[in-house]
Structures are given as C-alpha cells and as structure tokens.
Amino acid sequence: MSKNELIRLDGITKSFNGNVVLKSLNLSVMDGEFVTLLGPSGCGKTTTLRIIGGFEMPDSGDLYFGGERINALSPDKRNINTVFQKYALFPHLNVGENVAFGLRLKGVSDRDVEKRVSEMLELVDLSGFERRSVTSLSGGQQQRVAIARAIVNEPKVLLLDEPLGALDLKLRKEMQVELKKLHERLKMTFIYVTHDQEEALTMSDTIVVMNGGQILQQGSPIDIYNEPANRFVADFVGESNIIPGRMPEDCRVEFLGTVYDCVDRGFEKNEQIDVVIRPEDIVLLEEGENSIQAHDRLLKGTVKTCLFKGVHYEMIIETGDFDFIAHSTVAEKIGMQMYLDIDPDNIHIMKKSSLETMTEMEYRLEHDPDAVMEEE
Amino acid sequence: MKKHTLSRTYMILVFIFMYAPIVLLMIFSFNSTKSRSVWTGFSLKWYAKLFNDSEIINALQVTLEVAVSAALISMILGTAAALGIFSLRPRSRKGLLWLNNIPMMNPDIIMGVTLMLMFIFLYRICHLPFFALGFQTLLIAHVTFDTPYVLLSVLPKLRQMDIRQYEAARDLGASNFQALRKVVMPQIKSGIVTGGILAFTMSIDDVVVSYFTSGPFSETLGVLIFGMTKKRISPEINALCTLMFIAVLVLLLIINFREFKASKEREE
C-alpha cells in the first residue's frame, strides 16, 4: 500500500450560528486507508466529513486533496463520493438509474453504463435489481444501492456518514464485514463516521477519536483500545476502570493506597496520572488460592453484583475507595471476599494533563492571532 | 447575483399582477363619485352609506352567521369522524375517505346544482317544508363542503400521535371519554382549530354554492354581490371588502408576529 498523504485538514475551524463545531482541526489521511471518525453526537465528526465532501465551507483553515488546496471546490468537481446517512436515493429513479446517475453525467456510453451498473450491483449482491423501484427495497438493500451508486464513479475517497445506523444489529454486523472486504478489494480510501466504538474497532486501519470539535487521539484500533490517551478516550472506547493515581518513579504507580509495578516510564517524579484497567484484565482470586502467596500486594474486595452477560459475567467488586468492574467466565457469589490480580502489562497510565485541556491551550495560542488578524 | 435579481423581479411582477386589482378597488372605495376609473376626490361617503344600507348589513349578518355555524358544526362532525375512522376496517376507512374527497373535488357549480335539485325534490315531492330553500339549506350546503377540510386537518395530527398513549391512559384508569378528552384532544386541538379556520374561510369566500342553495331571504354577501355584477356594483361593497381585507390582514399580522416571537424565544 502506498503511504502517500491524500487528504490534509490544516487548522480547520467551523461554527454554526456562533457555536464552534470544529476548533482548529488538523487531520491527515493516507491514500488507501480506512479511517474512522469516532465520537459522541455533536463532536464535529459529521461536519468534518461534510467539509471534506464539499457540503460545508470551513470558516478558516485549509483543506488539501493530493497536495492541492480545495477549500472552495464544489462537490461535483471533487473526486470524492459520499454514502449518505439515510442513503438519499432518488425516489424518481429505479435502482439501475440511481447507480448510473454519476456515469450518465460524465457522458459514459449507454453500453458501458449498463455493463458497469450490472458489475456494481453484482459487487453489492444485488444482481438483477436494475429495474426495481428504490422505495420497494429493504433498508439493507437501499444501503447497498447507495454504496454502489457512490463507488461506481471510482472516486479516490469514499465518505460514509453513519451508513449502518438505520440497520438492525445482525445486518449491521454483516455489513461491517462486507464493507471491510469491499475496502480491501477496491483499495479506495474510506473515511467513515460513527458513534459506535465497536464498529470503529472492527473495521478501521486508523481511528480518530473526537470530542468537542477536537481530535483527542488518532491511532490504530489496538493502540486506541490498549493505550487510550486520556480519560475520555478510555471511557468512550470499551469499558474501563479509571482510577486517579501518582507515579513515584518509572515503572511504579501508586493508586488506592498501594504501589504497583507497571511498564510505563517517562513521567515526572510523583506526577498525578489516571490509571486505566480494562474489566477483562482483572483476574479474580479466591482466598486461599495458591497463586495468592506469589503476590505481595493484592487489592481485596467484596462482590457487590454479578450479572450474566452471555459470554461472561460482569461483576462489581467493592474495594474500600473504588468499585471495580470485572469480567469473568465464572460466576461468584455476592458478598464473597475476592482478590484482584492485575498484570503489570495491563495497567495503563494516562497523563492527567489530558489532551483535551492541552489542545484547548494550543487552540487559543493558534486561534487568537487569527482573530486579531480578522479584526484588522 | 444577476440570477438573484432576475428571480426577485419576477416575483415582484407576479405580486403586482395579483395585487393591482385589489389595490385599485381599495383606492376607489374612497372616491367621491361612483366612477371606478376616474378619480374625482377623496371621500368617506361610501363607508358612511355602507352602515346605513340594510340590504348589505343583512347579507353580512347572514354570511357571518352561516360561516360561524357551519364551521362549528363541521368541527364537531369532522373531529368525530376522524376519531372514528381509526377504528374502522381498512376498507370502510378507504371508502369514507374517498367519499370525503367528493365535496372537495367536485366543482362548486355541480355541488350547488345537485344540492339544489335535492332540496327542491325533498320540498316539492316529499313535502318536507324544512327543505324549502333558506337559511337551513344554506347551512347544510356549507357544512357539506366545510367538513372535509376539518377531517383532513385532524387526521394527520392523529397519525402523528402514538396511539399507545390512548391505551396508556385507559391502562391508568381513564374511561374512553376521559382518555379522549385528557390525552387525545390536547394533541389534536391545533388540527381542529386549523380545520375550523379553513372551514370559516371557505364559507366566507363561497359564492357559487350559496347562489344555488340560498333562498330569497338568506342571501349571503357573495350572492348579493353576484346579483349586482349583472348591473353595476355599488361602491359601498368596495368599502365593505376593504374593511374585511384590512381586518384579515391585521389578524394575520398578529398571528404571525406571535409565532415569530415564540420561535425567537425557543431559539434562545
């Protein structure tokens, strides 16, 4: 895969009626990448996508496509196509003519149009649907038509705005796999917007976690899950126990009154930090189990609740100051005394001075000169 | 920018086309002579005459009476029908809605003529004095063409409402009537009011149906004016219509201003 930068957003700022939606956003997308913009509703992810698609103009900042600045280029002149949230299929055209729409505008000959349309419909598993009315299709089928209509134009980039939001769980899982396969086959750049962290983890090469109009973390799904940059990311992606703590020295962390071994280094002495422990990384040990002797410091707690979740049991373990969520395949009795064993590898340390506040400072630094210039 | 001015200019031209006759009519209601095209000086004499013309005042009274009563009756009839239509089987529901369309789609003249024929038939051949052409027959005709508008204003409101709210009310111990009054009514009220206003407007504006179904002593304003067009329209009528037009204009401005203010507040 070529690792050339295809799209770059450079200090993009956008506001609607005085509400700042994007705060000096910087983002780089590589050619052929599957990038997911992940975040809660209102975080600015859809606005980012719409700026790339050309449906919104940034208030300030620059948008580059293959090295060329395209801020003011209208959507029809961008080599980018979009799969819209509720598909936006044309109700006055049948399935075949919906897919053919972009080709016809380019003046492709009738014979080629027909050939390409049927190829595309085959690709999305809708062979022979050319003459069907789009209103007669199920949600999943409409979804496929919307994808075929976009990719038939062979854009460099495909933008997908929560495309699976309207589908039921089973269909959504199937479509996730199919979209991933499609991406591998087409070698196109996909930029995908979702608020579903599981969807993001399943499909993406790169996840961009957004909140409050800013990027909080950008990285591979494994990085994002295992090394969340701050409290928000840890909380939003997967379930986690987040405990405030302190780093007395490299590879040593103190929380809940005890000092533990860990693997993180490079913090200031006694720096205040947040500790993330994923529920599945907590091993529960019963009193008197052999392995307990091997550990000198173990957290001790009482089982408060125990819920069956299908694959595992979810338990809340009450220690003196903190209630841990833990996952286990074995159910424990409520009220039972348990020891919590956590491998040093599974203790993740996050900077307290979170990226959220840092970027806000950066934003002020970068944005104020702009504001001054505008006033002049 | 050029495209903008073009479409603005066109819009203004269409509005001039629509308002020129109305403005003219209003201006000449202040003319001191009967002329409708030569200005001879400002005068309020047609307004003064208007309030002393018993024929016009009487017609105005009939118009308002029939419009208000027809609107009220059709609000009750139409709302009840809308409530009932939900529990009908799909086929009867479709049938009723299809019938409901007839008075709306039928040309005024056909409706007037068919109703008149039936009233005459009932009066002369069945000897039912109630159906002698007069205020009753006028009211029946107006209710007939008003109710479809009420029904069609209320139905979408009922469709928007979650029918389970009615069931929830019943579940919580409300009787059928209480559930309708306390849960359903508040949500369809705006539809009923809209329907009522539409009905009132249709009644006020109607000439043709009234022309065929009113008796000699129950002439509406429209019928009276229509009679005059065969000779010459008295300028008093222009004065009356100017007053009515201004009344409506003021009413609309008040409604819209209040809505505008409400939406501004919601934004904040």
Added chain:
Amino acid sequence: MRGNKIASVPYALWLALFTVVPLVIVLFYAFSDDAGAFTMDNFSYMGLYAVVFFRSFRLAVLCTVACLILGYPMAYAMSRLSKTGQTVALILIMLPMWMNFLLRTYAWLTILENNGLLNHFLSFLNLPEVNIINTPAAVGLGMVYNYLPFMILPIFTSLTGMDESLIEAARDLGCNERQVFRKVVFPLTIPSMLSGLIFVFIPAVSTFVISKILGGGANMLVGDLIEMQFLGGAYNANMGAAISVVMMVVIMIFTAITNRLDSGEEGGVLMS
C-alpha cells in the same frame, strides 16, 4: 380507540345524504324528461351546445397551461428565499383569497374595459388602445388571475419539503447547479405539478362567474349553460342535469389521465 367506530357514523350518514343522494338525483334527472319518464334526449340534443363545450375546454386547458408556466418559476423563486421570506411570500399568495373573488374579478373589468384604466394608460403613452374586454382573452386572464395560487401552492410545498440530502447527493455524484435542477429537483416536483393541474383545471372548466363579468354575453361557457338551465331564462332541469353529468365525466377523465401520468413517470425512466 376500538370502541369509537360509532363516532364516524354521523359524518358517514351526512356524506351519504348530502353528497351521494344528490348525485343520484342528478343522474335521475339527466336520464328523464320533465314528466319523469326515461329518455336519452337530453344527451342527444346536447350537440347544439358543442361550440360552448369546445370553448370551455379549450379555455380551461389554456388557462391551466398558463398557470403552470407562470406558477412554476414563481414557486421556485419563492422556495429560494430565507425562511422568513418564504412565510411572507406564502401569506402574500394566500391573502387575495380573502378578498371576495367576484370583486377581484370585477376590479379587472375596471382595468380592461374600453374606457378603463389600461386604455387610459396606453393613450397617456400615445399608444393605440386595445379592446380586450368581452373577448375570450379577458376571460382567460380572469381565470389565470383567480386560479394561479392553486398552482403555486402545491409546487411550493413540494419544493420546500424536498429532502436536502437528495440535492447534496446529486452534487456529490457530479451535477452542477443546473443539472441538479433538471435531473433531481424538477422530476421530484412532477407529482405536485399534476396536483396543480387538477386544482386549476376543475374550477376553470366549470366557471360561470368569470365569463359573465369579463366575457360579456358572447363568450358563454359550460358553467353559464348549466346556470341558465336552472336559474336563468331557459329553465330545463333535465337538460341542466345532463350537462352537469357530462362535465363531471370530463373532469373524471382529466383527473384519471393526470393521475396516470404520475404513476407512469415512476416506471417511465427505465434503463435504456
């Protein structure tokens, strides 16, 4: 709501009594003579009025087409305005309906008559005077004037209610602004145009007041004919009923064809 079936009974009865029964009575009159015996004479004598039928139909079609040509750009221009602008424009369109339509039409008489305002204005500009009043053109003008809102309103509603994402999708797929209109916006407003056609054609083909005021005696339409049979000099209820029946049939055919165009359009744009 199961138990409320009964609530729709009064209106169902009302419709039966005051909509269905009158139509049956008209049919009965149309097919009988003044003694009440069955006859087809009413229809066979109608050939005498062929000219009137033709004039009415032609004028109604011309008026409907004119309303479409004038009304579509108007609705489109209105839909491009800001939200507040749209509300104001909408009120301006509806407001004239509150002025009695007889008077609005009568005001045109003032403008168009031979020594009316239009000719005063023309002679003031040293232009030749025109003679419009009492011609079919004057009647047509009156119809367009009265029925134009019926065309503008449904098209405007359809344009403003259009899903914005469809327009974005068209842009995304490569349409420039003109192509967006031609390929997406216009086809999607076809159903509303057809409603407009019906809303204008029905009152246009059945009018009798406008032709009376602006057409003088010479431009009699079917509506005038019907009125004459019932309330005019030539009282003949059977003939009037028969003409009414024919008019209803014409309207039903027109509506059916128009509705057919609508459903045909959906399947009409097939793959070539």
